[in-house]
Amino acid sequence: PVWAGHSVPAINGFVKMGNFTGKKVYLLCTAADPDPAKAQVIIDGVAARIKAKGGEIAGSCFVRADLKDPLDTESARKTLEAWTASLNAN
Numbered sequence: 511p512v513w514a515g516h517s518v519p520a521i522n523g524f525v526k527m528g529n530f531t532g533k534k535v536y537l538l539c540t541a542a543d544p545d546p547a548k549a550q551v552i553i554d555g556v557a558a559r560i561k562a563k564g565g566e567i568a569g570s571c572f573v574r575a576d577l578k579d580p581l582d583t584e585s586a587r588k589t590l591e592a593w594t595a596s597l598n599a600n
């Protein structure tokens with residue numbers, strides 16, 4: 511998740527302590543901001559830290575929620591299914 515425009519402490523700690531050498535990493539981001547470009551900034555930042563520790567970013571996905579209109583599970587499922595299908599196609 512993204513909290514107030516930042517990756518959450520649990521993810522930050524995981525990336526800081528992790529060894530990603532030779533590993534493929536898939537990033538999934540959830541955020542309430544309607545602008546996917548802002549979520550991409552977070553994904554790019556986490557990706558850069560993972561790459562700096564030897565990891566390869568194999569894919570990323572953004573699932574948008576809205577605090578005023580809770581996430582529709584069907585919409586989230588479709589987003590994730592499309593993402594995983596695109597990964598399988600490659």
